[in-house]
Amino acid sequence: MFKKVLIANRGEIAVRAIRACKELEIATVAVYSEADRAALHVRVADEAYCIGPPPSSQSYLVMDRIIEVAKKSGADAIHPGYGFLAENPVFAERCEKEGITFIGPNPYAIRIMGNKTTSRVAVAEMGVPLVPGMKENLTSEQHAIEWAEKIGFPLMMKAASGGGGKGMRMVSGMEDVASAYRSAKSEALHSFGDDAVYMERYVENPRHVEIQVVGDKHGNIIYCMERECSIQRRHQKVIEEAPSVIVDDDMRRRMGEAAVNAARTVNYDSVGTVEFIVSGRTREFFFLEMNTRLQVEHPVTEMVLGIDLCKEMIRIAAGMPLSYKQEDIKIRGHAIECRIYAEDPNNKFLPTPGRITTLRVPGGPWVRDETGMYEGLDVPIYYDPILSKLVVWGGDREKCIARTLRALSEYVVKGIKTTIPFHVRVMKNEHFIKGDFDTNFIDKQFVMEDEAREKPYEDVALVAAAIKTYRRDKARAQRILGGAEQAQAISPWKLSGRVKR
Amino acid sequence: MFKKVLIANRGEIAVRAIRACKELEIATVAVYSEADRAALHVRVADEAYCIGPPPSSQSYLVMDRIIEVAKKSGADAIHPGYGFLAENPVFAERCEKEGITFIGPNPYAIRIMGNKTTSRVAVAEMGVPLVPGMKENLTSEQHAIEWAEKIGFPLMMKAASGGGGKGMRMVSGMEDVASAYRSAKSEALHSFGDDAVYMERYVENPRHVEIQVVGDKHGNIIYCMERECSIQRRHQKVIEEAPSVIVDDDMRRRMGEAAVNAARTVNYDSVGTVEFIVSGRTREFFFLEMNTRLQVEHPVTEMVLGIDLCKEMIRIAAGMPLSYKQEDIKIRGHAIECRIYAEDPNNKFLPTPGRITTLRVPGGPWVRDETGMYEGLDVPIYYDPILSKLVVWGGDREKCIARTLRALSEYVVKGIKTTIPFHVRVMKNEHFIKGDFDTNFIDKQFVMEDEAREKPYEDVALVAAAIKTYRRDKARAQRILGGAEQAQAISPWKLSGRVKR
């Protein structure tokens, strides 16, 4: 096993990896930008080194600095978390060359799966179903029109290097093919520096269901069941759960075997995720892509299986064989994850960096707080807005939703706005409760239903505001009158300033 | 199911019961003494009523007030928690008479099991093993000497209405029988108002292992495996775990069946616990007593079984049949609970009421925080010192200990002292790690081993103290010089006071 692991990341995922190392009795090295000296991952690690100015291009993405710290501190492995350098094959190779173990899959797997076209070709050879469509890229408008006839409508025009919904167009008839081709191409070039696009069938009521796989360096690969990730806002997952309501045992086995086959094409030797698009209408599933990292949403799988994926990932990187056989993998109950972002759901989800002045974290049975927050933390403006994840387990989906709502009701974050109120409202939504949704649900349907919701506590809100005003006015009056007792709270120069006014 | 449940308790167990109700979508009514207006259970309940002055004899123990609030608020059931009125058969009968469901067993069960003598007689008839000894009480010194010959040495002299180690004497030879008889009798009278004592065999290397049982109102009773509660300080449990290292499958089944038999003697119809004393040497087990309530340590059972005992207790009280059959009860992994008390482990475990000025709660995978604390809470002097419980699950005992230690390292409570450092030290103790302990371990062996431990961070402590002093002195100097910037923090009258000095 490793003696010392460097965590090349920040925030909640860095804390997660440090916790796993601590439990394995491995020493940890944190790296941090100048904006992150006070971050939780710096405080809980055994060692910590500053690697540069706030922008990640000058710190968390600088391979030389990270390798240098690893060597200086004597770390024998690097955990990349997600994002930053996690799916960069050059970094994985660089680690190998420097004699430091990259805690992740082999660089070949990262490279093949990092590209939509090469990954589709690779998995199709193993019989993994793809969305019916093209296996090459489009070469001209005429080419697009020819293929559109073969595929039929509605169809999807997609950027080869795509992600996050950019360079994607739904096309419902022949008359729109040419314009969609041009605009998708231009957006793809702008967004990814690559204008290659292709077309495939549009999957109706699309749901995003993914299979967790785990492989070791001895050729063993197993699947750890599915996660349902269809609750997305602007193509970003916001709530994930395991298992999925539309997957039954037979479908689970077929999807799991397809995922293992996909992983086998690249001798996959770490934790990874095979993403599928599933038709909510026909329950057909098709390969989307493979993520060669620990996912943000890995805890829901951990909760239903009782397996620590982050620790297993470290063990595997150290060359140890899988701790589990396929038949050991059994689902107990249901788990839900809510991603808590520094965004204001009551104000167009605007980002809200700033200081967390009050924090009360939910607790009690089967409530898991995966956080990078603490009271007093200044949330910097430079990075992704994810603050923490609330993960909840329950005996079944209904109990799990009730518990998630209960846990959310206990959460208090003051000083900055977060998406906690949004999650409360989703947990109360009848379509969500029924499991009746697809990837468009939040952006299209939920927004309207949410606007129209009842607000039972209006008068309580008005009462609170009235008392707040009264107390504020009274405190001001007393300050001006200069009562010694009240004056304690304010400074002398402020006091004189107020008196003069 | 109930519409509204009154929680006749405070602190962490009141919060636990409220959470269970919320998840069952049952409205909750909190009651509170004048010292508890700011307590967490008041803040998270749907309704809250003050029931009297701080001393529990004038509030939490006043049946009339509690029944009155239940009627006024329209509560159709009362959850008693543990302590206070939880094992008071008069209160259970009173509820019944008032048409309010008492969430607990039938009053007959409470009454029989609440008395050591009647409970021993009852369970012995069902073949549950008792520690070899007397079934009646001692009548004279002579009587004691006669029985001592039959039982052999070492033996235990015990108060019939005992508990908490009071009125208990270990007797190692005939010469001490008479004096032990007199002193135990006097202590029993003083402590319990009842001087009845009896004798039984002294169990060597005694371990406290208890079986969780659950019965419904339809005659079904199952056992939910064991908890090991031998880590005790002055006869009070401080750390509990499930499963026990000394119980194997066969012993588990035999203990479970004995516990179900014991419960059957009183038609047990709620959650309850049958406590056994187990010889660490011979692994024989003997009935000690039955607790007719939800135990403090119920969460460790919940974590390994995936069953919410608090919710099941409420469902059963509402007349619903058990949700589980015996064959559904399966252990997964291991769980440990650390009781966090407001006591200073570095100063003779003195109680430390006061204001919690900073609170950071541990999180991450399989860490459960069962709390009544929040930042800013004033911990009152009137009640038990339990503040919260840290419950941790792991794939096996070794992993669970490593995770518990990791979680404890994240805990920060400032303003008052707590037993968190004590738990850190137990988790690092080699005998605890090996599972090699009995109920005397903490008081006798651990204390010495703990005194002798290495303290690796001495110089860091000295550095921190030096910097603290330097900063304090510098801040004082600047205050005296009257820098406007520093002056902000202090009040005008304080400032002038200092300048004059």
Added chain:
Amino acid sequence: MPYITTYKGEEIKTRVEEVRPNFYRVVLGEREYEVDFLEPQKNLYSLIIGGKSYEVDVDAPEGSDVYGVGILGDHFEVEVVEEKKKKLAAKLAIGVSGRQDMKSPMAGNVWKLLVKEGDRVTAGEVLLILEAMKMENEIKSPIDGTVTSVAAKEGVPVAAGDPLCVVEPPEEG
């Protein structure tokens, strides 16, 4: 003290009376509430009203009479103003148009500045783009008019509430 509470455009006469420490009587129009009040954490209220217990999150930016109130996932924007001040404000009211002091709604970096002093803009036109937490946020002009001053500089960070630019409506007549 008499207040006017404004919620969803409706004005409600409001009175608050401190019956005893931490106990208030609040009259909202025709409705009257007796409120057992506690502030266990700053701006997080524990209210008990007729036996019902509520946790209420109250935010009030310094110098503003508009409160953001949060109760179990719901958000309420409430304005509470002294009655006499409200009457004064009504007299001075000049409608939704007028000079627009554009302030930054959040901390961030000015990623792109799309206007300069003297530019004519139409309502809804993007004035600049702020970047924070890897997201781009467009700041749009609320009115037709002319940019009369620009405080924001490209690439320079701003705090929430910092002035960005001023848009003035065309002169009347």
Added chain:
Amino acid sequence: MPYITTYKGEEIKTRVEEVRPNFYRVVLGEREYEVDFLEPQKNLYSLIIGGKSYEVDVDAPEGSDVYGVGILGDHFEVEVVEEKKKKLAAKLAIGVSGRQDMKSPMAGNVWKLLVKEGDRVTAGEVLLILEAMKMENEIKSPIDGTVTSVAAKEGVPVAAGDPLCVVEPPEEG
């Protein structure tokens, strides 16, 4: 500034220098440490010393030079005093005996008061019993002497640090 640190009876010459904001050089006898300092939560330090990261819990009661320092379950009692003050204190030292102002070690109720003014007591004798959180805590006399004043009253609550009584040693000679 030169200090004397006392830990486990040993005195260590100590110097602290603020190299730059939040960065200190600390000399403890022969050992020298460079310390990257942060106080993210009050009296909870984040120290980085030679790359090692420590969370240190520091408690210093107002007016005391003795600190309680907690690091991962371990507890350290450390006294830090200015060098000149320490020398002065040494001159004035009067040993472990002398007048004993008994103060309450915690908040609680005075459950039983076992002495009255004028009582003679011996070292280890119980003066009174405090009750807090359902536990009884005996307060014992540290010296042989006479109770010269009693502030505690039976049944009356006290806060931590409140005076309980005074025990004076027998007059010398």
